[in-house]
Each structure stands twice: as structure tokens, then as C-alpha cells.
Amino acid sequence: MFIINLHYKVPLEEIDKHLPKHIEFLNVKYALENFIASGRKVPRTSGNILSKMKDKAAVEMIINKDPFRANNLADYALI
Known part of the structure; x- marks a missing residue:
């Protein structure tokens, strides 16, 4: 199991443009x-994201497809 911790690198206006994807x-x-x-932190x-996957490499492959990561909008840490 992994906690995927995202941290936005850009203003929320840019995040919101990619939020539907x-x-x-x-x-x-x-x-x-x-x-x-999954959910937003407060403040935003x-x-x-909580993943029940057991393979760290597989989780990393999946999160690389997240539009926030693919568009360099957020940093990701796996815990």
C-alpha cells in the first residue's frame, strides 16, 4: 500500500485547467x-491518493500518466 503525496508547483488556476483530466x-x-x-488537502x-498496490515501480508507472505529473504541475512522493 502507498500514499501518493502530491504538491502543486503552479497556481491553482493552472491546476483547475487540468482538473477534469x-x-x-x-x-x-x-x-x-x-x-x-483520494482528496485535496486544506488549504488547497x-x-x-491512497493506493492498495504493492509494487512501487507499478505505482510510479501509473502516476506518470496522471495529467498533473505529465504536465509538470505537481511533485509526487510515494510513502
């Missing part, structure tokens, strides 16, 4: 049962 990405991963929870500086 990010939500679409999350929904696909929920359907595949890769992710079990970042977010977290």
Missing part, C-alpha cells in the same frame, strides 16, 4: 481498483 484519470484507476481513496496546496 485528473479526475478522469482517478476514476479509471478506481475502476481498476488501483486506488482506494496539494492532495493525496
